[in-house]
Amino acid sequence: VHSKKTNDRFHGESLRQILMDGLSTMEVISNQMVDLLETLCDQFPRLWFLSDREVIQLLSLRPTPFTLQRFVRRCFTGVRRLEVDREPLSYVEGGGAASQSYRQLNVLGFFGSLQEHVAFTSPLEPNCNALVWLEAFEKQLKSTMVHRIQQCAAARNQLEPSSQDLSFSQEVGDILSNAAGKRKILLPLLDLLSGHPLQCLLVAEEAVWSGSVLRALQEANPVGLSNVKAYNSAKLRALACFMRDGLTGAQREPLVSRYTMMCVRALVQLTMKHAQQLSRLMEVQCAPESSFEWLSWIKYHVKEGSDDPTCYADVLGHRLQYDYEYSGPEDWVMVHTPSTDRATLGILLAVTSYRCGFVRGPNMAGKETTTVQLGRALGRQVVGVQCCPSTSAGVVERMLRGALQTGAWLLLQSVHLLTQEVLTLLGQRLIDIRQSFSQLARDENQAVNPEPSDGLTTLFGPDLRMTLAGKSVSARRGYGCVLTSSQGDAFQVPESLRRATRPVALTHPDYKIITEVMLTSTGFSQAAPLSRRLVALVELARDSSCLPDFLSDHQSSYLVVLQKIISASEIHLQQSVREREISVEAKGAAAEQSHLGPSRGLTCQFPLFQQYFDEEEKIQLKDAVTEELQRKRLQADAEIIRNAVTLYQTVRSSRAVMLLGPSGSGKTTCYRVVAGALNHLAAQAEEHLFQSWSSVQTTVLFPHAMSHQELFGYCCEERGWRDGAIAKALRDSGQSEPTSSLTGEQKQSAHTAGRWLVMDGNPAGRPGWLDYLTAMCSPEWPFLSLASGEKLPSRSHLKLLVEVTDLREAGPSALTRCSLVYLAATDLWRAVWKSEMEALVFEDKVDQGTLKVWSLLAEDLFSSTLDLLRQRDLNSAGNSEGESVESATYGLQEVTSFVRILRALL
Incomplete structure (x- = not known):
């Protein structure tokens, strides 16, 4: 029953006043919340790189290692999973039942992306304050890396051959020519990898290399450098041989792990870099120790003991202290090419002198990769931000403040996409930061003389205080900022930004060097001649117009072709090597592993057998695809089934897949049939030998029908940040991922439903939605950067499928990150004709005799008619003006139109 009485307070002017008072109160609360968040970020500066939503979520959690693990992964990119001590402490009798009490959840270490384990020097105890615990985690991580680098460097120094062992270059060349020599050199290195992170071994290798070359230079004997070069070449051949054949006689499982192969590949590339440096040093005409080639080397020094700095890099008279930020093996x-080496020196000069560098160059020139690798080589934390037109000035200021307080390198990618207002503000902030650092340096010079006796400068010291945007903030001397752009002179840089940065130019790299290094690190023994022939082949294909249009227009796209060829060559190389040894391994397995019985045991021991056991899985998938086609009343054509199996295999090995083909080639049908077949197999998994089938959920978006804000999100003045369709799909996929508290075996046993995000539409603009979206498939930055500053991580069970008919507007970087499945569908019209005829029979419109006559007529007339239409360049009436015949699937429109006319006549 509603009362007829009314309250005059909620009418007219009184109601308006109540609403105004409520809005004022909410504004006060909002301002206090902003001040509170700033105070919390000042306490743990890495929170500046998170969004406000993530910080609030962090504060609302009960601080345990399992709940904080997601934020640890966001703040420390090399950490994937925490190692927690949960051993039982005692059993307490209570209430008539035994209750088990556990120790406090101490963190003993962490695991990386490839399950590499790093143990802390001492356990990290829990804390009820999440920010205090995160700060303690950072200190524990840094102290562990300091200890590990010292240990690894000391052990590596003991393995280095003395000058007497390198007396004769001929003997040096023969030291690794046999299997015993390989084991003598490589086994100790692999032992170091099993006990230390790859990062520590790379620093130790750099320090040993610099020391050995310096000793050779001090001997003033050219034979010394020749011996070092011969030993380095022999070491490179042994590493490449291991990549190809493995180390014969090795008995330990870690030697064949993916982590070990990734580490050896990094050692191969480092050894080739050393060979390039030494070749240039031996060509100088002046004294090598005073030459630019030697001074421009990044020479590492690791000091034993507790003296500060423990580890530092010497380059061009600057002593750069190592910052001990952990990075995984995939990083x-x-x-290294001459162009990237020159850019490295330019970036170092810009960061040390100007505090900001502006790197320009064409697509795929390595602007971001060079900056990131340089920062990681110095142990820095590198934070990348993908700029877009909707990136606000507040987000840029937030990232700058975080980089200042953490001493990190801030990498702003594609700054040409920012608005002129944001660029002008960015330039002013960068000028203020540089002037503040310059003033602090002058003040320190007037107070005391900080220059050491050897003239080297130290960039690190106590935290400083400066004013930024009217607020007093702390700053670390390791701060640096790098901007990148691929627009060249077309980008109008504001005057403030031009004065705040030092320009660095990066040209197209030498593809022969890149190809040679990639082939050598893959295991090819004759990489140098192969690289020359491969690059010449690609250039010949370009000159002969044999490359697709989306690859022929840009020189940057050549690297895409080379990477795809080398990836395929690696598979064939491994297969040929395994086939050569399969008979010996099979005989040994039959004698030693006969008691295992099940085929899966052999699959785990010898991956070569996997290709035979996968045949059973392939047969099941083909049968499921055939049944799905029949359920959809489609013709089970051999080409359609083959395309479906190819798509499934490609999705399994790649995060992003492009389905390329003309309109009507069956791209949509292909992924729908595969998804339906997988769902059917997952529902009946117990009936099959393989229990690894997982269901698939698909989300389809049409990017051409949505704006950039609707796709990725935008900031609303009334309601704050609003997620776009893609951001929402990523968040939903994160909710279905297995919880971090599960062990590795539990995660494998609990199959997660796969999610396919399907984007139906050609890419438009550079950069466009495809470039932003495929950025989360990058091995360096596996995140989707939102305009709010938040980074959404990519999930292992989330796959990206892109339906395209034309790739001319696709950027080279997007093509590199995606696998390509081409659907030609030249005979698709035959399957459509058969399906339509079967439908007519099912509907009782024609009898079998008539169907047989029509089928024979179609076989005789359709092919020749379609060929005539193609020869005369007669387009279908459905094609738009100027559209080529190849833009539509061959014969599909004509046959479909014929069937419609036939049905109308019936």
Whole structure:
């Protein structure tokens, strides 16, 4: 029953006043919340790199290692999983039942992306304050890396051959020519990898290399450098041989792990870099120790003991202290070329002198990769931000403040996409930061003389205080900022930004060097001649117009072709090597592993047998695809089934897949049939030998029908940040991922439903939605950067499928990150004709005799008619003006139109 009485307070002017008072109160609360968040970020500065939503979520959690693990992964990119001590402490009798009490959840270490384990020097105890615990985690991580680098460097120094062992270059060349020599050199290195992170071994290798070359230079004997070069070449051949054949006689499982192979690949690339440096040093005409080639080397020094700095790099008269930020093994794969080496020196000069560098160059020139690898080589934390037109000035200021307080390198990618207002503000902030650092340096010079006796400068010291945007903030001397752009002179840089940065130019790299390094690190023994022939082949294909249009227009796209060829060559190389040894391994397995019985045991021991056991899985998938086609009343054509199996295999090995083909080639049908077949197999998994089938959920978006804000999100003045369709799909996929508290075996046993995000539409613009979206498939930055500053991580069970008919507007970087499945569908019209005829029979419109006559007529007339239409360049009436015949699937429109006319006549 509603009362007829009314309250005059909620009418007219009184109601308006109540609403105004409520809005004022909410504004006060909002301002206090902003001040509170700033105070919390000042306490643990890495929170500046998170969004406000993530910080609030962090504060709302009960601080345990399991709940904080997600934020640890966001703040420390090399950490994937925490190692927690949960051993039982005692059994307490209570209430008539035995209750088990556990120790406090101490963190003993962490695991990386490839399950590499790093144990802390001492356990990290829990804390009820999440920020205090995160700060303690950072200190524990840094102290562990300091200890590990010292230990690894000391052990590596003991393995280095003395000058007497390198007396004769001929003997040096023969030291690794046999299997015994390989084991003598490589086994100790692999032992170091099993006990230390790859990052520590790379620093130790750099320090040993610099020391050995310096000793050779001090001997003033050219034979010394020749011996060092011969030993380095022999070591490179042994590492490449291991990549190809493995180490014969090795008895330990870690030697064949993916982590070990990734580490050896990084060692191969580092050894080739040393060979390039030494060749240039031996060509100088002046004294090598005073030459630019030697001074421009990044020479590492690791001091034993507790003296500060423990580890530092010497380059061009600057002593750069190592910052001990942990990076995983997948972060150390980079090819050094003369162009990237020059850019490295330019970036170092810009960061040390100007505090900011502006790197320009064409697409796929390595602007971001060079900056990131340089920062990681110095142990820095590198934070990358993908700029977009909707990136606000507040987000840029937030990232700058975080980089200042943490001493990190801030990498702003594609700054040409920012608005002129944001660029002008960015330039002013960078000028203020540089002037503040310059003033602090002058003040220190007037107070005391900080220059050491050897003239080297130290960039690290106590935290400083400066004013930024009217607020007093702390700053570390390791701060640096790098901007990148691929627009060249077309980008109008504001005057403030031009004065705040030092320009660095990066040209197209030498593809022969890149190809040679990639082939050598893959295991090819004759990489140098192969690289020349492969690059010449690609250039010949370009000159002969044999490359697709989306690859022929840009020189940057050549690297895409080379990477795809080398990836395929690696598979064939491994297969040929395994086939050569399969008979010996099979005989040994039959004698030693006969008691295992099940085929899966052999699959785990010898991956070569996997290709035979996968045949059973392939047969099941083909049968499921055939049944799905029949359920959809489609013709089970051999080409359609083959395309479906190819798509499934590609999705399994790649995060992003492009389905390329003309309109009507069956791209949509292909992925729908595969998804339906997988769901059917997952529902009946117990009936099959393989229990690894997982269901698939698909989400389809049409990017051409949505704006950039609707796809990725935008900031609303009334309601704050609003997620776009893609951001929402990523968040939903994160909710279905297995919880971090599960062990590795539990995660494998609990199959997660796969999610396919399907984007139906050609890429448009550079950069466009495809470039932003495929950025989360990058091995360096596996995140989707939102305009709010938040980074959404990519999930292992989330796959990206892109339906395209034309790739001319696709950027080279997007093509590199995606696998390509081409659907030609030249005979698709035959399957459509058969399906339509079967439908007519099912509907009782024609009898079998008539169907047989029509089928024979179609076989005789359709092919020749379609060929005539193609020869005369007669387009279908459905094609738009200027559209080529190849833009539509061959014969599909004509046959479909014929069937419609036939049905109308019936």
